[in-house]
Amino acid sequence: MRSFSDLFLLFAATILLPAVLLFAADVDTKFHNAPASAKATKNPYQGQDAAAQAGKRLYASNCLSCHGKMGKGTGNVPSLVDGKLDSVAPGEVFWFVTKGDKDNGMPSWAALPAKQRWQIVTYVKSMGTSQNSQGASAPAPPDMSTSKLKAAPPTPPFTDFRYEKPGTVHQITVNDLPQPYATQSAENGPKLVARPDNVWPAAPAGFKVELYASGLDNPRTLRTAPNGDIFLTESDPGRIRVFRGLTSDGKPEQSAIFASGLKQPYGLAFYPPGPDPQWLYVGNTNEVVRFPYHNGDLKASGAPEHIADLPAGGGHWTRAVAFSQDGKKLFVAVGSGSNVDDPDTSPREKNRADILVCDPSNCTLSVYAYGIRNAGGGIAVNPETGELWCSVNERDGLGDNLVPDYITHVQEGGFYGWPWWYMGGHQDPRHQGKHPELKDKAIVPDVLLQPHNASLELAFYEGQQFPAEYKGDIFASEHGSWNKAVRVGYEVIRVPLHQKGDASGDYEDFLTGFVLPDGNVWGRPVGVTVAADGSLLVSDDGSNSIWRVSYSGK
Ligand code: HEC
Structure with a gap:
């Protein structure tokens, strides 16, 4: 040799x-x-x-x-x-x-x-x-050289939208965390503008991005049914849509309203898991309901059945739902009612900032994991390991580079810090001296994301279309910041699990370009699902559309 x-x-x-x-x-x-x-x-x-x-x-x-x-x-x-x-x-x-x-x-x-x-x-x-x-051979990223933003470049490993581009790897560890209030707390919500004609999302070399559907109303969670139909919640108008088929120019052949009249529906999950579901479970903001569902239905054949009440009323309103692989557990993520109020003294935080669990057919909810500020944007079970994973919005008000959002596998009974602690034993300065007994219990999550990213839905890539190295990896939508001086997020990321089901703490920009060089925003990713043909669909409630990312290798 x-x-x-x-x-x-x-x-x-x-x-x-x-x-x-x-x-x-x-x-x-x-x-x-x-x-x-x-x-x-x-x-x-x-x-x-x-x-x-x-x-x-x-x-x-x-x-x-x-x-x-x-x-x-x-x-x-x-x-x-x-x-x-x-x-x-x-x-x-x-x-x-x-x-x-x-x-x-x-x-x-x-x-x-x-x-x-x-x-x-x-x-x-x-x-x-x-x-x-x-x-x-990487495609040209959006041209940020024309940016008029005067802000200094970010301090690594923190970044902002100007430096996001497909393939860029990020890794944040707890050693990188600044002190609370190292910078001021920003008020910098996105200014939404129409997508200019010459602007398109950017994906890594070899991937193609197409506009799959447009003219939607607040498109949020996406789910691929076992027969390949694509389900979507439109949360504001309170309905669920279904798309079927694919035309030669990458659009659905059919679109139908599956159900309407729901109260801020978000999460979707077919039950039982496997090829032949009987029900579609829906996380409305105040309750879990289920519709009868059989492969091929484009319209619900019956009224929604009430499964469980959920704590509602203010704050994080999205409710993500998922089933364990054996179908014995229904997980429901309920985000906090406030930024960082103390549940000991704030009754509305009861059973919030938690992932709850019950038996899907006879549901009495209990707490599965707690101190999770808001996983209502996305939970999913890893098909390779059976573990529950979540995507979490951490707290605001402590400065640009605190507290990292995160993606992690969820330990049963695990405590993830909110509101007294964060990222392990870091005490939130607004709760100084409280709950010292929880300090060592606070779990450091697997993958720390940019603070204020607003991480939402996540999906495991089990398709056959993307290169083999993507198999089993996580794709997650980052809706984008408001509490950071220069925007961050507004992209889809890839979290590599290295064919082992374990994260190494790094993640990669995958689909970027939703913020214009002047800082105005035209798109905000929310839902992600892997379609039956292995392409990735991404809902975007900024431009009210769905993007389709496929791999051609060219
Ligand atoms: C805290 C962040 C940080 C760490 C850790 C770090 N670097 Fe750097 N590195 C930088 C920055 C920032 C620059 C650009 C400095 C400049 O412009 O002069 C740089 C520049 C370089 C360059 C010059 C590249 C060029 O094109 O000019 C090399 C080579 C390099 N680093 C290697 C390393 C190696 C090897 C390590 C680990 C032993 C390392 N760096 C660790 C931040 C870092």
């Missing part, structure tokens, strides 16, 4: 060398003003596979939080894989990593042993060569 370095040399000779020769004239030869001695210093581990592997682990613990898993960077953190480093000598990268550039946000790594710094350099240089071909 050829060694890594042989292969590397072969690769360099056939592909990189001509490229470097072609473009050498354009390349700035001064890399952060590195001295000539840096360029002359040889990497003692050049091309060694073991060094690159060790470097990969060191990169993950020291560099990934800013430069991203794939090295693509975000915000003011530069990409390490856009080809620029190809013409930079390993010794110069080593010199820069050692020294850092504190004024511009790059730490000094002088404290790491030299051997480790060389290992990281070995890895960083190798990641560029393996990814350039992918990066080059």
Whole structure:
């Protein structure tokens, strides 16, 4: 077998060398003003596979939080894989990593042993060569260079809409959290405008985005029925729609009203799970109801049957519903009535900020997990592991970069902090001194999202159409911020579960471009579902439409 370095040399000779020769004239030869001695210093581990592997682990613990898993960077953190480093000598990268550039946000790594710094350099240089071909063919993101927003770039790992683009990886950990009130609490709700004709959502290379349906009224949750029909709640007008078939230009062949006259319906789930459901359960804001349903129904054949009362009256009004795989549990997510009122003294918070559970046919609700400010936007059972997952809107009023929204698997009986604690044992300053006994119980969620993202529906990708690496991953809609000085969210993200059903804490921008360079908003993703053909459908209650994302590989 050829060694890594042989292969590397072969690769360099056939592909990189001509490229470097072609473009050498354009390349700035001064890399952060590195001295000539840096360029002359040889990497003692050049091309060694073991060094690159060790470097990969060191990169993950020291560099990934800013430069991203794939090295693509975000915000003011530069990409390490856009080809620029190809013409930079390993010794110069080593010199820069050692020294850092504190004024511009790059730490000094002088404290790491030299051997480790060389290992990281070995890895960083190798990641560029393996990814350039992918990066080059990515579609142009919306042109934010015309943005008139004067705001400074965000401080990684936090970001804002100007720096969201398909494929960009983000990772936030509890170590990144600022102090409460580090910045002011913003009042910055979206100004909705019509989508300009030349603007379209952006997806990663190889994916195509089409307008599936438009002219809807407050489209929210999307669900794919076992027979492939697409169900949608239109919450404001209180109805459920169903779409069937697909025309050659990517539109449904049929659309019908399945039921109407409901009180702010949101969540939808077919029961029992499996190919032959008998009921469609609906989360209205004040109750769970169910309609008789059989494959192929375009209209409910009977009146809604009352299943359970839900606490309603103010605050978060959406009620997400889902069934366990064995059909024995009905989960209902009920968000808080307020931002951060204390349930001990605020009666309206009773049985809110919880995920509730009951037997679907004889429902008496009890608490399954608590301290979850609002999972009413999205819960779903992972088809590979059977675990319940949720997508959560965390609290406001503590500044731009607190508190991260999150996506996590849900532990039965688990406490997720609200309102006294957040992200583990961080006390909310508005509840200083309360419930010390809960400090160690507060669970740190699996995936921290940008604070104020307003994370809503989530769906597991079990389709056959997208590349195999997407299998089992989560897609989630981020409705978009109001409590952040520069908007964030307004996108669909991908949470990789690595074919293991476990999140690693990072997520990736998948469908972006709903905010214009001037900061005005034309679209707001809410629902996501995987259609029978493996394409992804996304409802958008900003432009009142549904988008269809399919993979063509071109
Ligand atoms: C706290 C965030 C942060 C961390 C952690 C971080 N970097 Fe950086 N890095 C930056 C920023 C910001 C810049 C841009 C600095 C500038 O413009 O001078 C940068 C620049 C660089 C550059 C120069 C890229 C170019 O095109 O000019 C390299 C190489 C680099 N970082 C490597 C690393 C490595 C290797 C690690 C881990 C050992 C690391 N960085 C960790 C934020 C970070």
